[in-house]
Amino acid sequence: MSSDAGKQRTSRELLFLKRMFSSYYRRVKIPPPPDFKYREFGFMLWDKDVMVRHKSFSDAEQLQNFLAEYGPKHAYRSVAYYYDPEASTMESKGWIGADLVFDVDADHLNTPCKMEHDFWVCEHCGAHGRGGKPEQCHKCGSSNIKEFTWICERCLDLAKEEIIKLKDFLIDDFGISPYELKIVYSGHRGYHLHVYSEVVRDLTRDERREMLDYIKGIGLSVSSFYRKSSGVIIFEREGWGGRILKSLENLLRDEDGLTALKDMSEMDRSTLEKLRSYKSVILRGLREESPKIILPKGVGEKTLIKLLAKALKMFEVEVDEPVTIDVHRIIRLENSLHGKTGFRVTEIPLNYLDKFDAFKDAIVFRGEVSIKFLFDCPPLRIGEEVFGPFKRGQKVEVPMALAIFVLARGVAILL
Amino acid sequence: MQRHETVKLYKEDLAKYPFIVQAREYVRKLNIDLQNLQNRVPEAISRVRKLIENAIIKGECDIDIDNVDAEIIAYPLARLLIEIINDRWLKQRFAVAFSKRVWNLLRRESNEKIMLIATQPGNICENGWNLQREEHITDNKAYEWKLHFKDYIRASRSLKAPTWKLTNRLVSNGYVRLTKKELVRLIAECVKERLISSEVPRVDLQEIPEWLKELIEEIRDLMNRYKKEVIREDLADMRFKVTEEAFPPCVIRIIEAASRGENLSHEERLFLLFFMLNIGKDVEEIIDYYRKLPDFNEEKTRYYILHAKAKGYTAHNCDTLRSLGICTPNHEWCVSGNIKNPLVFYRRMQYVIRRRKTENK
Numbered sequence: 001m002s003s004d005a006g007k008q009r010t011s012r013e014l015l016f017l018k019r020m021f022s023s024y025y026r027r028v029k030i031p032p033p034p035d036f037k038y039r040e041f042g043f044m045l046w047d048k049d050v051m052v053r054h055k056s057f058s059d060a061e062q063l064q065n066f067l068a069e070y071g072p073k074h075a076y077r078s079v080a081y082y083y084d085p086e087a088s089t090m091e092s093k094g095w096i097g098a099d100l101v102f103d104v105d106a107d108h109l110n111t112p113c114k115m116e117h118d119f120w121v122c123e124h125c126g127a128h129g130r131g132g133k134p135e136q137c138h139k140c141g142s143s144n145i146k147e148f149t150w151i152c153e154r155c156l157d158l159a160k161e162e163i164i165k166l167k168d169f170l171i172d173d174f175g176i177s178p179y180e181l182k183i184v185y186s187g188h189r190g191y192h193l194h195v196y197s198e199v200v201r202d203l204t205r206d207e208r209r210e211m212l213d214y215i216k217g218i219g220l221s222v223s224s225f226y227r228k229s230s231g232v233i234i235f236e237r238e239g240w241g242g243r244i245l246k247s248l249e250n251l252l253r254d255e256d257g258l259t260a261l262k263d264m265s266e267m268d269r270s271t272l273e274k275l276r277s278y279k280s281v282i283l284r285g286l287r288e289e290s291p292k293i294i295l296p297k298g299v300g301e302k303t304l305i306k307l308l309a310k311a312l313k314m315f316e317v318e319v320d321e322p323v324t325i326d327v328h329r330i331i332r333l334e335n336s337l338h339g340k341t342g343f344r345v346t347e348i349p350l351n352y353l354d355k356f357d358a359f360k361d362a363i364v365f366r367g368e369v370s371i372k373f374l375f376d377c378p379p380l381r382i383g384e385e386v387f388g389p390f391k392r393g394q395k396v397e398v399p400m401a402l403a404i405f406v407l408a409r410g411v412a413i414l415l
Numbered sequence: 416m417q418r419h420e421t422v423k424l425y426k427e428d429l430a431k432y433p434f435i436v437q438a439r440e441y442v443r444k445l446n447i448d449l450q451n452l453q454n455r456v457p458e459a460i461s462r463v464r465k466l467i468e469n470a471i472i473k474g475e476c477d478i479d480i481d482n483v484d485a486e487i488i489a490y491p492l493a494r495l496l497i498e499i500i501n502d503r504w505l506k507q508r509f510a511v512a513f514s515k516r517v518w519n520l521l522r523r524e525s526n527e528k529i530m531l532i533a534t535q536p537g538n539i540c541e542n543g544w545n546l547q548r549e550e551h552i553t554d555n556k557a558y559e560w561k562l563h564f565k566d567y568i569r570a571s572r573s574l575k576a577p578t579w580k581l582t583n584r585l586v587s588n589g590y591v592r593l594t595k596k597e598l599v600r601l602i603a604e605c606v607k608e609r610l611i612s613s614e615v616p617r618v619d620l621q622e623i624p625e626w627l628k629e630l631i632e633e634i635r636d637l638m639n640r641y642k643k644e645v646i647r648e649d650l651a652d653m654r655f656k657v658t659e660e661a662f663p664p665c666v667i668r669i670i671e672a673a674s675r676g677e678n679l680s681h682e683e684r685l686f687l688l689f690f691m692l693n694i695g696k697d698v699e700e701i702i703d704y705y706r707k708l709p710d711f712n713e714e715k716t717r718y719y720i721l722h723a724k725a726k727g728y729t730a731h732n733c734d735t736l737r738s739l740g741i742c743t744p745n746h747e748w749c750v751s752g753n754i755k756n757p758l759v760f761y762r763r764m765q766y767v768i769r770r771r772k773t774e775n776k
């Protein structure tokens with residue numbers, strides 16, 4: 001795990017970060033989450049690595065004052081509602097219900113760019129490298145290795161794609177109203193999606209898992225969605241059935257799709273050729289009222305099913321399971337600041353999701369400050385401008401938001 | 416709710432579905448209690464005896480609407496008796512048998528009546544289902560109903576077959592499409608779950624009338640005799656005790672569930688059967704594994720085993736088990752992916768164990 005408190009980062013930086021965070025909370029009104037009086041709050045402060053939990057607030061001003069006074073490194077609040085949110089054990093809190101939440105995080109996505117922007121440093125000998133940290137330092141063998149992760153547009157875009165798929169599942173399949181959905185940028189490498197609806201509030205852990213299985217396509221058997229009748233495969237258009245048809249359409253529509261088809265299935269050339277020459281017939285069948293798949297001679301049902309099972313991967317959503325099934329979870333407080341980035345945990349209106357740009361919309365600090373880099377660092381965009389890459393030892397005046405980002409990660413110090 | 420006003424429930428309906436609110440209300444209005452029952456509706460006593468006897472012996476519940484009042488009263492009375500006897504096997508067996516009766520009757524009912532029973536609060540669940548009629552007739556199936564996903568998830572909880580998994584359903588706009596047959600099955604499931612889990616108000620055993628004490632003893636005797644002579648839980652327990660070390664984890668899980676008297680799914684029953692036949696167990700031995708199931712019927716079980724044996728089925732592949740939700744990959748061999756069939760696991764494990772034993776000598 002990455003830890004923020006680098007050896008080289010002194011109390012001077014921590015104090016600075018705390019002051020900056022406090023100044024934000026003094027300046028900006030933080031609207032508390034819905035029904036906040038029934039929620040538990042939790043905070044990480046700058047001076048010690050322990051979570052202050054079981055807090056509750058009876059009015060918005062109280063919360064605001066707390067934030068302004070402590071300028072906490074991380075601020076969380078429960079997804080659950082309790083009769084007594086301050087009680088110190090889960091049993092005595094009196095669980096009333098919980099919103100349904102989802103967490104999509106680039107940390108769990110397999111993004112190739114991590115090799116370019118994540119890096120590690122051996123705390124023992126100073127050796128360093130790119131990508132995720134190794135088990136042991138290849139130079140000295142120490143396992144005391146610190147990992148530095150970065151935020152990048154590609155990672156966030158991939159996470160956004162996942163959240164869009166998730167949103168479609170919730171609205172189209174589960175019938176959740178768009179007004180009951182809230183999408184929040186986590187302030188780091190991902191997005192949260194909250195469902196505020198009476199319908200989901202009393203769902204148990206297992207029931208939430210069943211929904212999640214649906215969204216992740218777990219246990220999916222393609223054969224549930226079709227029936228074979230005299231050589232023709234007749235499909236259903238609802239639920240995963242529609243996604244199955246869509247994935248087949250995507251694969252057959254153009255050459256890119258056909259290439260992908262060849263890559264992902266161990267399909268021989270002749271089968272592929274048969275599909276290619278037959279594709280207009282298949283595509284026509286797919287668009288019929290009762291969608292049909294008519295296969296060319298020599299291509300079996302089994303080949304098709306295998307292929308579809310693989311093609312469907314693109315509809316499955318990568319969601320972090322523990323977050324969704326844990327009905328006592330605490331999750332980042334909307335509009336608070338993320339202690340690893342200084343970025344704002346930002347609520348995103350649904351119709352703005354496409355345009356949302358974390359490097360612009362989650363930036364809250366203005367001004368400049370001079371810092372010194374302790375490590376080589378990848379570039380970072382703030383607003384419209386890209387800064388960096390930076391060299392170890394480099395002294396430079398940078399935008400405040402960038403300074404807070406690198407100070408919070410422990411890769412730079414104040415000058 | 417308005418839409419119910421078009422359906423009229425007759426006394427016969429209450430006898431068929433004595434778990435619904437109107438049936439409870441009807442019994443309440445009769446002003447019958449344990450003290451006056453013997454004088455007012457004596458037929459209810461012989462009726463409840465028959466009902467429970469059948470459940471014990473056949474694993475089935477019959478229905479008798481010649482005397483409607485007796486039939487309606489027999490239901491709460493049966494629940495009371497079972498609660499007093501307080502035997503897990505009996506409770507499960509009655510629940511499974513009664514839910515089969517509900518399934519059998521309900522599938523012949525009009526859609527209006529099914530709608531009423533399913534949506535009215537307190538019948539099959541506290542709030543009643545969020546259920547709609549909507550025809551969706553495709554080349555595949557004739558769907559006539561839509562059930563809200565939340566009610567669906569709750570009702571299908573104990574159904575482990577992949578066709579019941581939400582992922583494999585037609586879900587849109589918050590609703591899950593169901594055929595009439597599926598809907599009725601889910602209602603029966605709910606009735607069963609409620610019979611197993613919900614409590615019947617306790618009565619003071621000192622206060623109960625003599626006829627009831629006798630009836631309780633009679634049923635307890637029958638149950639014990641039946642368990643001892645036919646169910647032969649002792650045979651099952653003996654069988655479970657010698658669970659072989661070499662069994663793969665999926666088989667062990669099913670055997671453990673069977674030994675706890677859980678209601679195995681159809682697929683689990685078949686897989687266990689094929690597996691045991693394939694490793695050369697004999698028919699009588701295999702029957703023992705099923706003895707504790709809540710709807711165990713020796714004749715039927717023997718028939719299935721002999722049938723499978725004659726057909727020479729092989730045990731499911733790991734792939735199939737995975738898609739059936741039966742795979743339990745908690746051994747490194749399973750995770751490695753090198754094992755394609757549980758029989759391979761079994762034979763390889765036997766070999767390893769044998770070698771370990773000779774080495775130790």
Ligand SMILES: [Zn+2]
Pocket residue numbers: 122123124125126127137138139140141142
């Ligand atoms: Zn080292």
Ligand SMILES: [Zn+2]
Pocket residue numbers: 111113114117151152153154155156
């Ligand atoms: Zn990236």
